[in-house]
Amino acid sequence: MTDTRDLALKAKAWPFEEARKLIARTKGKAPDKGYVLFETGYGPSGLPHIGTFGEVARTTMVRHAFAAMSDIPTRLFAFSDDMDGFRKVPDNLPNQEMLAEHLGKPLTRVPDPFGTHESFGHHNNARLRAFLDGFGFEYEFKSSTECYASGEFDAALLKILALHDEVKNAVLPTLGEERRATYSPFLPVCPKTGHVLQVTIDEARPDSGTVI
Template identity: 35%
Template sequence: MARGASGDPTDWVTRAADDAIRHAQQRHGEDLAGHVITCASGASPSGPIHLGNLREFITPHFVAEEIRRRGIAVRHLHSWDDFDRFRKVPAGVDPSWSEHIGRPLSAVPDPWECHESWAEHFKAPLRAALAEMGVEMEEVSQTEHYRAGTYTEQVLHAIRHRDVIEEVLAKHRTKKAEPLSQRAGAENEQEAEALEDSVADEDDAPTGSGDLARFPYKPYCRQCGRDTVEITAYDDATTDLSYTCTSCGFSGVTNVAT
């Protein structure tokens, strides 16, 4: 623990650990016995993990280790955003994999045929590398959480307040910026492209037309598994959502609440 003459921390790890402990004490009281502080990270397993991505894992690891060193219960919780859509076919992969664009990363086959899915193919080597570095973390799969209905209430809340959400977003929405991979100062093309894949694109195609154009929820098509759907109707009373898939032509109804 590095601190200056005044007692203030001089390094970011100590400062972050101090902040985390202070927030936990404000919530649970001075004595944290029986409570666990969570240091969280998250990443989309859309491609190879490089040095730039590694920072996402190492930062909470260092903070968690400092908290643990002080005798306080802590965990490093990592969220795999493996329910993100497969956006594009990278160089070196059979072009036929374009068939899977729009499907969850966890539902896209591994083109190298060594893992059960695209997502697992890129999770595995990272797990091995982190283990060699002594990084321990609890992993959660967003695919599992979404399919289990973990976020159903939050999704319904967003839908109920969609007009308010849209008002806020409209105040801050700007035109599409220059691609990160083309900006001056980008460290390398691979890192820039990975970052672009990990953030939301506000200029993605509308979810529907009229009042449904900015609907805050879009299902994966029940027929083909892609997210290339246009929402055609929503019933606030029943939470029935009607959609048509622009890829396979399927039209169906899904109930958001169930």
């Protein structure tokens, strides 16, 4: 055992304490996929800020502590929830009136108010990556839009569809009264308005992979 490994295993700082929990959870062995995945989330409805930095920094600290204590490979995904509905126009953006016309749409279908990218979501994703790169973070960027479009989520979505009612009933007690009234694990995009809908799903059809 190296001196560095020995020091890491004895360290009491919080990143090492969190890493120790992960090592216990994995029983000291790599998962079947061959690595332990760390992940951060970013909602690109606004520009990256100090909170964004903090989330990635804290996760990176735990990841580094884990690497110092274990030989299990790791990966870090910086995941952008860019299919989220655009709920409010931030005060620090240009073209406020134009943006207000697109409330409710997925962020990657809202025009870029700065005019530099194909959408507001794409603009903020680019800002996020430049922000993280500027601080030297090691990560892999993931976009919700790209994951849905590529089919990367299909297998998981079909599993949720097959267990739609069970998942719904497990989540409902954790929600407020207003959200409970329309909650479903699926948030469809309306083909007419382009809005992300928080609507009741009347019927889940696993055989055809659809919801009504």
